[in-house]
Amino acid sequence: GTQGIFYGRSDVLFVSIHADPRGDYPYYLGHADETGSGEGLGYNMNLPLPRAAGAQQWMAALETACIKLGMVAPEALVVSLGVDTAASDAGFGLQGADYLRIGERIAWLGLPTAFVFEGGLGPDIGIHTVNVLEGFETAA
Numbered sequence: 001g002t003q004g005i006f007y008g009r010s011d012v013l014f015v016s017i018h019a020d021p022r023g024d025y026p027y028y029l030g031h032a033d034e035t036g037s038g039e040g041l042g043y044n045m046n047l048p049l050p051r052a053a054g055a056q057q058w059m060a061a062l063e064t065a066c067i068k069l070g071m072v073a074p075e076a077l078v079v080s081l082g083v084d085t086a087a088s089d090a091g092f093g094l095q096g097a098d099y100l101r102i103g104e105r106i107a108w109l110g111l112p113t114a115f116v117f118e119g120g121l122g123p124d125i126g127i128h129t130v131n132v133l134e135g136f137e138t139a140a
Contacts, residue, residue, distance in 0.1 A: 002080065003029060008040040013072045015065045017058065018050035019091075028097055043072075051091070055098045058085065062105055067111060076112030077111040082118035099128045103135025 006012040021030045036044035045068055050104040069077070083099065085091040106113060113136070117129060 001029075003034070003044060003046070006040065007034075007036055007044055008038045011051040012040040012041050013043050013069065013074060015045040015047070015067060015068060016050065017047045017061045017065060019051050022048075024051055050091065052093075054093045054117070055095065058092050058094060059098070059101065059105075062102060067107060069093075069111075074111060077106070077109060077113045078108060079113060080118045081115050081117045081129065081132060083120040083125050083132075084122070086120060086122050086124055086128050089120050089122045089124075091120075094128075096124070096131050098126060099131035100135035100138075103137070104133040106132075107136045107139035 003014055003016065007015045007125065016030060018030055019025065021027050030046050030048055030049055031063075034044055034046055034048050036042055045065065047064060049057055049061060083089070083094075085094045087093045087098075089097060115133065120128070
């Protein structure tokens with residue numbers, strides 16, 4: 001996946017907030033101690049959370065990611081946006097307003113940003129995706 005593509009590179013910072021692989025898919029990668037290799041050491045950041053984590057814990061992980069981004073000072077940002085974190089998707093229990101906040105926080109980075117839709121399974125994936133984009137647009 002994306003982590004593997006950039007794992008040994010220092011020109012791309014890869015950050016991922018996802019379910020803890022010790023008890024959830026994909027089980028074999030995405031652990032917090034996977035931080036890159038060679039020149040890429042320190043340029044891979046996994047922020048695994050327990051599946052039962054709610055919005056407060058998820059937003060704290062996003063803040064950690066944003067702090068790391070601020071330290072690296074990238075020229076641009078690509079967000080692989082999966083909304084399988086929604087309560088309706090048996091994810092982390094995020095609600096519509098949480099997705100607005102996510103978009104706002106990403107916008108506050110002040111970076112040229114591209115969103116790539118990664119999906120979700122619940123019935124609200126469309127509105128949650130729109131909420132992220134609206135939050136981003138409103139705060140930008």
